[in-house]
Amino acid sequence: MNITKSQILNSIKKIQLNGFNSNHLTLNSIEELELKDKVLKLKISISDNLNVEALKEKIRLQILIDYPEIENADIQIKHNATNRDIFSSTLQKKNSILPGVKNTIAVASGKGGVGKSTVAVNLAVALAKDGFSVGLIDADIYGPSIPLMLGVHERPKVFQSENSVKMLPLEKYGVRFISIGLLVDDTAPIIWRGPMASGAIKQFMSDVEWGELEFLIFDLPPGTGDIQLTLVQTIPLTGAVIVTTPQEVSLIDARKALMMFNRVNVPVLGVVENMSYFIAPDTGKRYDIFGSGGGEKICKELSVEFLGGIPIDPRIREGGDNGIPMVYDLPDTEYSKIMMNIARNLVKQVNIQNSKQSDKIEIIFDEN
Ligand SMILES: Nc1ncnc2c1ncn2[C@@H]1O[C@H](COP(=O)(O)OP(=O)(O)O)[C@@H](O)[C@H]1O
Ligand SMILES: [Mg+2]
Numbered sequence: 001m002n003i004t005k006s007q008i009l010n011s012i013k014k015i016q017l018n019g020f021n022s023n024h025l026t027l028n029s030i031e032e033l034e035l036k037d038k039v040l041k042l043k044i045s046i047s048d049n050l051n052v053e054a055l056k057e058k059i060r061l062q063i064l065i066d067y068p069e070i071e072n073a074d075i076q077i078k079h080n081a082t083n084r085d086i087f088s089s090t091l092q093k094k095n096s097i098l099p100g101v102k103n104t105i106a107v108a109s110g111k112g113g114v115g116k117s118t119v120a121v122n123l124a125v126a127l128a129k130d131g132f133s134v135g136l137i138d139a140d141i142y143g144p145s146i147p148l149m150l151g152v153h154e155r156p157k158v159f160q161s162e163n164s165v166k167m168l169p170l171e172k173y174g175v176r177f178i179s180i181g182l183l184v185d186d187t188a189p190i191i192w193r194g195p196m197a198s199g200a201i202k203q204f205m206s207d208v209e210w211g212e213l214e215f216l217i218f219d220l221p222p223g224t225g226d227i228q229l230t231l232v233q234t235i236p237l238t239g240a241v242i243v244t245t246p247q248e249v250s251l252i253d254a255r256k257a258l259m260m261f262n263r264v265n266v267p268v269l270g271v272v273e274n275m276s277y278f279i280a281p282d283t284g285k286r287y288d289i290f291g292s293g294g295g296e297k298i299c300k301e302l303s304v305e306f307l308g309g310i311p312i313d314p315r316i317r318e319g320g321d322n323g324i325p326m327v328y329d330l331p332d333t334e335y336s337k338i339m340m341n342i343a344r345n346l347v348k349q350v351n352i353q354n355s356k357q358s359d360k361i362e363i364i365f366d367e368n
Contacts, residue, residue, distance in 0.1 A: 001067075001069050002035070003035050003040065003070075005027045005030045005033055007066075007067075008042065008063070009026075009027060009029075009030065010066075011063050011066045011067075012025060012044070013025070014062055014066075015055070015058045015059060016301070016303050017055055017303050018267065018268060018302070018303045018304050019048050019262065019265075019268075020048050020050050020055055021048055021262050021263070024046070024047055024048065025044070025046070029044050029045050029046065030044050031043045031044065031078065035070065038070055038072070039070070039071060039074065040067075040070050040072070040074065042063075042073060042074070042075050043077075044077055045077075045078040045079070046077060048262075048265065050267075050356075051356050052077050052079075056075045056077055059073070060075050090236050090265075091236075091357075093236035094236035094238075097202075097205045097206055098205055098216065098236070100210060100211055100212040100213060101135070101210060101212075102213065102214050102215070103215050103238040103239075103354075104215075104216045104218065104236060104237050104238050105217050105237070105238055105240065105241060105346070105350070106217075106218045106220050106235065106237050106241070106266070107119060107120040107123065107219055107220060107240075107241050107243060108220045108222075108228070108232075108240050108242055108257050108261075109220075109222050109242060109243045109244060109250075109253070109254065110222070110223065110224055110244070110250070110252070110254045110255070110257040111222055111249075111253045112143070112222035114222075114243050114244060114245045114274055114275070115243060115245070115274035115275060115310070116219060116220075116222060117140065117145045117146065117149060117219050117320075118149065118274070118320050119272055119274060119310070120146075120217055120218075121136070121149045121219075121320075121325050122325050122327045122339045123241075123339070123342065123343055124136045124177075124215075125173045125175055125327050126327050126340050126342070127214075127215055127346075128174030128175050129174070129328070129331075129340070130340070130344070132214040132215055132347075133211075133212060133213050133214050134174065134176070134214065134216075134217065135169065135175070135176045135177065135215070135216040136175050136176070136178075136216075136217045136219065137177070137178055137201070137204050137216065137217070137218045138177065138178065138180065138181060138219050139201050139204070139218045139219055139220050139221065140219050140220060140221040141180045141197055141200055141221065142197075142221050143221070144179045144181030145181070145320075146177055146179045146219060147179050147181040148321070148323060149319075149320045149323060150172045150173065150325070151172065151322065151324060152170050152177075153182070154182065156168055156170055156182055156183075161209070164207070165207070166208070166209045167208045167209065168208070168209055169210060170182065173325060176211075180200060194226055195230075198227075198230045201234055201235065202234055205235070218235060218237075220232070224253070224256045224257050224259075224260045229260060229264070232260065232261065232264055232266055233264055237266045238269075238350060238353060239266060239268065239349070239350065239353055240266050240269060241268075241269055241271070241272060241307065241346065242254050242261075242268060242272070242304075243271075243272045243274055244271060244272075244273060244295055244298070245273070245275045245290050245294075246273055246276055246288070246290045246292055246295060247290040247291050247294060248291075248294070250290075251294050251297070254295075254298060258304065267353050268302075269304075269305065269307075269346060269349040270304060270307035270345065270346060270349055271295050271304055271306055271307060272295070272307050272310065272342055273295025273296070273308070273309040273310065274310045275310070275312045276292065276309035276310055277289070277292065277309070277312070278311060278312040278313075279311060289312060295309060296309075307342045307345045307346055308338055308342040309338070310338055310342075311338070313326070313335050315330065315335070316335060326339075327340065
């Protein structure tokens with residue numbers, strides 16, 4: 001039998017893997033193709049930031065399924081230069097802008113009002129409770145809500161450091177944070193344009209004295225437009241967490257957010273489903289107000305990790321309005337246990353991501 005590059009490409013395009021965007025592949029990506037004694041030899045070059053071993057295995061399986069005549073496949077994957085550049089430039093960027101910060105994580109959502117800021121705040125407090133040093137940047141400069149949710153409205157202190165003016169982050173519940181809401185009047189409308197927005201976030205990274213942090217979390221503005229796209233390219237990100245609610249209108253936008261991060265090569269560390277269900281306090285009966293299983297469904301569909309599902313609980317809203325995050329105030333509730341679990345699942349994903357990246361450094365060295 002004979003096999004063509006376009007047949008192989010069709011098989012590869014069926015594959016779904018986190019961080020892998022087969023739309024980037026062309027016939028030219030297939031550098032070698034040879035079928036001999038029912039064994040296929042294939043060499044492709046890719047530019048995505050992902051786990052190469054997992055992709056190799058998926059390609060091998062897909063080819064064996066699609067072409068039963070082929071008995072085995074030997075796959076080689078080569079990262080092309082753009083990938084190397086993206087990867088090393090992210091690291092370099094992080095080390096120059098945020099030298100003391102180990103991991104930077106964006107909390108994002110396709111839609112507003114899904115509980116993104118609530119998740120960002122409670123996640124930060126949960127990580128701090130587990131002993132990590134944590135920072136939080138309110139990057140939602142159109143609707144800054146972190147000062148309200150942490151119950152702090154002081155102006156950050158500024159001081160002269162060498163030849164620049166630096167700002168000290170505020171601290172509450174073990175979390176260092178900064179927000180435009182601390183710097184401008186609450187009632188004043190904030191009219192930013194895209195470049196100003198990313199300029200403000202750059203300053204939050206470079207002009208704030210963060211010190212040493214294991215995690216710096218960014219509460220991004222909702223949506224997947226130009227402003228969000230610019231921001232995710234401005235911040236050197238370890239990865240992103242996507243918050244969604246279970247119903248289809250929210251999932252559509254969560255998918256768009258996933259695609260946005262894939263496009264700019266930022267790994268999606270997982271999805272958090274908020275407002276997953278409601279337990280009636282009087283009867284204990286569970287109500288799936290916005291449907292169920294939506295978050296898990298898109299995780300399967302797009303091969304990303306499901307970090308957990310959070311119930312609807314009026315105390316979450318009260319905690320937000322009163323500046324006392326529920327995970328801090330009511331540690332024994334189901335909500336707080338789930339939140340701690342989500343934080344631990346996230347730490348696991350960050351560790352996996354970091355070990356993948358050190359694998360990639362090896363690949364880069366091997367090639368040279
Ligand atoms: N699981 C939940 N149960 C009850 N109220 C919630 C829950 N998650 C968020 N809220 C409330 O919903 C509102 C919107 O949440 P917020 O975090 O501000 O959303 P976003 O940042 O996505 O716009 C807030 O009043 C918040 O307290
Ligand atoms: Mg918000």
